[in-house]
Amino acid sequence: xxxxxxxxxxxxxxxxxxxxxxxxxxxxxxxxxxxxxxxxxxxxxxxxxxxxxxxxxxxxxxxxxxxxxxxxxxxxxxxxxxxxxxxxxxxxxxxxxxxxxxxxxxxxxxxxxxxxxxxx
Numbered sequence: 001x002x003x004x005x006x007x008x009x010x011x012x013x014x015x016x017x018x019x020x021x022x023x024x025x026x027x028x029x030x031x032x033x034x035x036x037x038x039x040x041x042x043x044x045x046x047x048x049x050x051x052x053x054x055x056x057x058x059x060x061x062x063x064x065x066x067x068x069x070x071x072x073x074x075x076x077x078x079x080x081x082x083x084x085x086x087x088x089x090x091x092x093x094x095x096x097x098x099x100x101x102x103x104x105x106x107x108x109x110x111x112x113x114x115x116x117x118x119x120x
Contacts, residue, residue, distance in 0.1 A: 003044065006112075011040030013111030018093060020107055023100025028091025035085075039092045043081035043108075051077050074105035 015036045018024040026035035054073055055062070062069045079101050085092030095101045 006116075007037075007040050007044045009112055009115040010043050010108070011036045012115060013108040014039050014043070014093065014104075016111050017104040017107040021100050021104045023096035024104045025094050026091075027086060027094040028089075030091045035091045035093060038085040038089050039081055042085045042088075042092070043078065046077050046081045046084070050080065071102060071106065074109060075101040078105045078108065 011033075015033070018026060018032075018036070026032040028035050028038075030038075051073065054076070055070070058069060058073055062073075075098060079095060079098075082093050082095050082101075086094075095104065
């Protein structure tokens with residue numbers, strides 16, 4: 001049940017980020033909400049499987065930058081989830097560049113935090 005709630009909240013945050021950031025838009029033959037659900041699913045999976053390993057490997061750089069590098073890791077995770085959803089399912093979000101992914105990941109993190117507090 002927790003994974004499903006995390007998936008839904010992440011999908012809502014992705015939809016909000018695509019509404020705010022001009023470089024993030026739904027992509028594929030499905031409706032926009034399906035694209036957000038696909039990316040939300042892959043972002044939840046990537047955040048639980050890949051992100052801990054990448055965070056551990058980038059720990060020295062994260063310490064040197066006082067945690068700011070973690071924003072870059074979040075942007076790469078969003079890019080990876082977008083790439084996986086588009087290439088495996090044929091629908092997802094299109095991200096125009098790294099700056100859009102960076103701003104989008106910040107908005108998604110804030111949105112997930114706000115929605116995560118609302119579920120308790």
